[in-house]
Amino acid sequence: MDLDIVDLSRLQFAITALYHFLFVPLTLGLSVLIAIMETVYVMTGRTIWRDMTKFWGILFGINFAMGVATGVVMEFQFGMNWSYYSHYVGDIFGAPLAIEGLMAFFLEATFVGLFFFGWDRMTKVQHLTATWLVALGSNFSALWILIANGWMQNPVGAAFNPQTMRMEVTDFFAVLTNPVAQAKFVHTVSAGYVTASLFVLGVSAWYLLKGRHVPLAKRSMTVAASFGLAASLSVVVLGDESGYQSSEHQKMKLAAIEAMWETEPPPASFTAFGFPDREARETHYAVHIPWVMGLIGTRSLTQEIPGINQLVDDAEGYIRDGIDAYDALQAIRAAKTDAEIPAEARQRFEDKGARMGYALLLMRYVDDPRHATDEQIRQAAMDSVPPVGPLFWTFRIMVGLGVFFVLLTATFFVLSARHRLDAHPWLLKVAVWSIPLPWIAVECGWIVAEVGRQPWVIEGVLPTAMAVSNLGAGTLLLTIAGFVLIYTVLFVIEMKLMLKAIRKGPPHVSEPHLSFYQPMIDKLARTR
Structure with a gap:
């Protein structure tokens, strides 16, 4: 197998996935x-x-269209690059993706049209x-996709x-x-x-700094701060569940992340800081926080978390079991009928078949795993260790940003409760400059999830x-260059459309204090 092709x-799938995400x-x-x-609009x-709903809905629509354009390509890659x-x-992985298309995407796509074009054709409750x-x-779309991805992380029911x-x-x-899929979803x-x-918080803060659309911006910030604080806290709790x-x-x-x-x-x-050294198999200048990793990883004070070296030794044993299962499989495949299958081979495969995947790690070094040397088996066991450095740092960037999000949303939640959202311009500037940070965090999370699974698909x-x-x-x-070019163009278009919509602001803002005078304004306009 040409590893460059791998x-x-x-690289191609990572680029398209990171763009899509x-x-x-x-x-x-x-x-x-x-x-x-819109629920608040219908209730009050x-x-x-309503104007807030329409304005943020425009930005949602731009983003939704780009997400569809970049997401469709990914499913085709399974057949093109990963045949x-x-x-x-395919019997397992294809089912959740098919259900996602039928149940979630069609539902979303259908009602997106009603959201944009049904304001004057539906009642308030119907549109809501x-x-x-x-x-x-x-x-729902995220649920089914993450069920498929969760099965890749923990292949149950197959x-x-x-x-x-x-x-x-x-x-x-x-x-x-699948518990892994459920944890990943939430x-x-x-x-x-x-x-x-x-x-929403950052864009609204920009409006406040500019003195534009102040009532809309303050209400948007109140919703975003409240919703964001709850979501930030849940990310922390659910991240613990993922661990x-x-x-x-x-x-x-988990051992590589740490x-x-x-x-x-x-x-x-928990190693808060350090410099992992794969060659020396140690982490230099490590700063440890006692007990924390044990509580996160095992939720107990008595259960140990195995280290990388122990897990490599375990992988070596799994590879040897896998070789035995591979040998039994060849005996089963050689039999022309079920009656001719040796009972001993059938029993060996039933006992050790779950480890056969580990024997396939040897295919990098030898065509037939049964002919592998002890050195090749040891090397294959070492291959079971994912890239430690990237995992270590991306995880800590993600966690650090998560803590910052809790503090930022909590600060604006308190300010909104005191009706002082515009009291500190420097905080508004922090909110504006924080807009890109969640994307950095989620991309780091994707890297942790997918790179951490290597060398396994x-x-x-x-x-x-x-x-x-x-x-x-x-x-x-050629296709990588094509995807990078096309996706970069789409990203530039997305940014230009979003920035244009933000600079333009809501097409019509209904100021609450003018509602009493609106009939007179309309009458005056008709007389002219």
């Missing part, structure tokens, strides 16, 4: 925020809330229902079929209720809510190096 295929969080959060704003009848992956696990269905569709040489569903309910959606809240799930199902990822080379006595400490089942299509390097380089 790296290029990974620029639009997803804002779509998730804004859809709920505009639904909240104050037209300024063996699609063949191997359409708005909430847009929000529901957006979040088994390998020696006859078809594919993974097949054995319990679809287990796939749906954590990702909450991160989207934070992203949208800080976006706990990693300690249960992805021990190597740069924990040796197993520590429980409860393990399906954890413990299928190595990434075996999942790619048989493509040439030239083809991949």
